[in-house]
Amino acid sequence: MSLLRILAARTTGQAISTFARFITAPRALWQGIEPVPHQRVYFANHTSNGDFVLLWTALPTPLRRQTRPVAALDYWLTSPLRAFIGREVFNAVLIDRRPEARTEDPVAQMTAALDQGSSLIIFPEGQRNSSEADLLPFKSGLYHLAKARPQVDLVPVWIANLNRVMPKGEVIPVPLICTLTFGAPIHVDPDEPKDAFLARATEALLALKAPA
Amino acid sequence: MTSPHLLWLLAGVGGILVLASIVGEILRTRLSPAGENPVIENLNARINAWWVMVICLALAFIAGKPGVVLLFALCSFAALREFLTLTTHNRADHWSLVACFFLILPLQYWFLATDWYGMYSIFIPVYAFLLLPVVSALRGSTKDFLIRVSETQWALMICVYCASHVPALLYLQIPGFEGRNVILIAYLIFVVQLSDVLQYVWGKLLGRTKVAPNLSPSKTWEGLVGGTLSATAIGTALYWMTPFTPVQAAGMCLLITLMGFFGGLVMSAIKRDRGIKDWGHLIAGHGGFLDRLDSVIFAAPIFFHVTRWVWSTT
Numbered sequence: 001m002s003l004l005r006i007l008a009a010r011t012t013g014q015a016i017s018t019f020a021r022f023i024t025a026p027r028a029l030w031q032g033i034e035p036v037p038h039q040r041v042y043f044a045n046h047t048s049n050g051d052f053v054l055l056w057t058a059l060p061t062p063l064r065r066q067t068r069p070v071a072a073l074d075y076w077l078t079s080p081l082r083a084f085i086g087r088e089v090f091n092a093v094l095i096d097r098r099p100e101a102r103t104e105d106p107v108a109q110m111t112a113a114l115d116q117g118s119s120l121i122i123f124p125e126g127q128r129n130s131s132e133a134d135l136l137p138f139k140s141g142l143y144h145l146a147k148a149r150p151q152v153d154l155v156p157v158w159i160a161n162l163n164r165v166m167p168k169g170e171v172i173p174v175p176l177i178c179t180l181t182f183g184a185p186i187h188v189d190p191d192e193p194k195d196a197f198l199a200r201a202t203e204a205l206l207a208l209k210a211p212a
Numbered sequence: 213m214t215s216p217h218l219l220w221l222l223a224g225v226g227g228i229l230v231l232a233s234i235v236g237e238i239l240r241t242r243l244s245p246a247g248e249n250p251v252i253e254n255l256n257a258r259i260n261a262w263w264v265m266v267i268c269l270a271l272a273f274i275a276g277k278p279g280v281v282l283l284f285a286l287c288s289f290a291a292l293r294e295f296l297t298l299t300t301h302n303r304a305d306h307w308s309l310v311a312c313f314f315l316i317l318p319l320q321y322w323f324l325a326t327d328w329y330g331m332y333s334i335f336i337p338v339y340a341f342l343l344l345p346v347v348s349a350l351r352g353s354t355k356d357f358l359i360r361v362s363e364t365q366w367a368l369m370i371c372v373y374c375a376s377h378v379p380a381l382l383y384l385q386i387p388g389f390e391g392r393n394v395i396l397i398a399y400l401i402f403v404v405q406l407s408d409v410l411q412y413v414w415g416k417l418l419g420r421t422k423v424a425p426n427l428s429p430s431k432t433w434e435g436l437v438g439g440t441l442s443a444t445a446i447g448t449a450l451y452w453m454t455p456f457t458p459v460q461a462a463g464m465c466l467l468i469t470l471m472g473f474f475g476g477l478v479m480s481a482i483k484r485d486r487g488i489k490d491w492g493h494l495i496a497g498h499g500g501f502l503d504r505l506d507s508v509i510f511a512a513p514i515f516f517h518v519t520r521w522v523w524s525t526t
Contacts, residue, residue, distance in 0.1 A: 025290070025494060027493045164301075170306050172310050174309040174310055174313065175296075176293060177294060
């Protein structure tokens with residue numbers, strides 16, 4: 001990557017972040033964990049395309065530098081601009097949601113990123129939730145990732161209000177204050193079954209919904 | 213747009229803040245060396261935020277009319293963002309909310325900056341009031357319709373319409389007071405905020421009888437009477453920088469400190485209903501923009517109209 005592209009990526013990242021602050025004045029509540037640079041997997045509810053931008057923006061700079069969002073390759077590689085933003089601005093781990101089309105295993109990709117020292121942002125619902133329910137059923141990726149690297153902290157993050165800022169299908173965001181609540185980390189127990197773990201993770205995330 | 217009187221007032225406020233910062237540091241050293249006393253920590257956070265607010269206001273005054281209009285447009289934006297975060301709306305209101313922020317707010321301040329009194333004094337109460345519900349209605353959702361449109365209108369009235377009456381003071385034409393209108397803004401904000409601070413101080417020292425126990429535990433009769441009277445006394449002593457005689461200044465101070473108190477009361481009722489303590493988090497120690505501006509927002513339109521009615525030729 002040329003110096004110019006790196007500079008362009010940095011500037012674009014800063015601009016997107018500033019815009020997100022202007023619109024949502026994000027407030028980070030660190031309830032169960034401190035904002036210190038430990039390796040973590042942040043898992044959050046997913047109601048808007050702006051979710052990872054906001055989570056990324058809410059992290060203090062040293063944490064933000066080492067944190068990579070996990071995003072859908074089938075969305076982010078559809079145009080050169082999206083590809084630039086996804087790959088170079090946010091340094092996303094791009095995974096393919098279509099099992100029949102993919103050449104790489106998503107869990108292996110995420111594990112590789114963790115092994116390089118990065119923290120991750122993931123949305124275990126696997127798609128944007130535009131239903132009335134608080135959360136869609138979690139996909140199994142979070143469980144497999146937890147199994148693969150059991151020592152890494154899995155931090156639940158509830159993102160409130162962003163679905164009202166930018167409902168699915170709207171183009172212009174409405175400025176409203178968004179709150180991000182970071183909860184206590186969870187880990188998978190050695191012989192915990194998949195469904196029990198995913199239920200516990202869902203529970204941990206939902207518990208952050210009511211503001212303290 | 214600076215005048216010697218404005219510099220005196222700013223120097224006085226600077227002096228008060230230096231004193232407050234020293235007292236805050238002494239209290240911290242004595243009572244909260246490791247940050248364990250939340251009241252002292254909050255007091256110091258409030259004083260530090262006051263420094264930032266006073267510096268922003270002073271910079272806007274130096275920049276002149278555009279600076280003051282821009283500063284209050286930004287305050288309106290932040291206040292509206294806090295208010296609409298708590299109101300009832302659904303997906304059908306998306307475009308009317310977008311219009312509030314990106315059309316009505318800029319237009320109101322544009323009419324103000326172009327000194328079009330006939331427009332900015334009715335734009336939100338008439339045009340926005342009638343047209344905004346149409347935007348929501350066209351999207352077809354009737355659920356809670358009246359609640360949704362009323363709360364949105366209320367948000368606009370408070371955060372944009374009323375707040376814009378602070379910079380509107382710059383456009384009054386008072387014979388013998390030309391070029392010094394910025395003093396009216398500084399005076400209004402100084403007296404109302406001083407009253408807030410003194411109500412807090414008197415309330416902490418002597419407060420026993422709550423004015424409205426259901427609304428706010430910190431508003432007491434002792435604080436109200438002590439705060440408004442002492443702020444009125446100080447405001448009256450500064451009559452020489454205003455277009456008012458001492459008696460008129462006392463009346464105006466009483467009016468705006470009472471309106472300021474009512475503002476705090478009404479906005480507390482809304483907060484209490486929505487189950488929150490502060491409107492926002494952007495002003496450390498104080499809460500949100502609305503927590504700091506509620507009293508000024510209620511006092512400004514009345515101060516503007518009385519001044520315009522009695523003293524202005526426009």
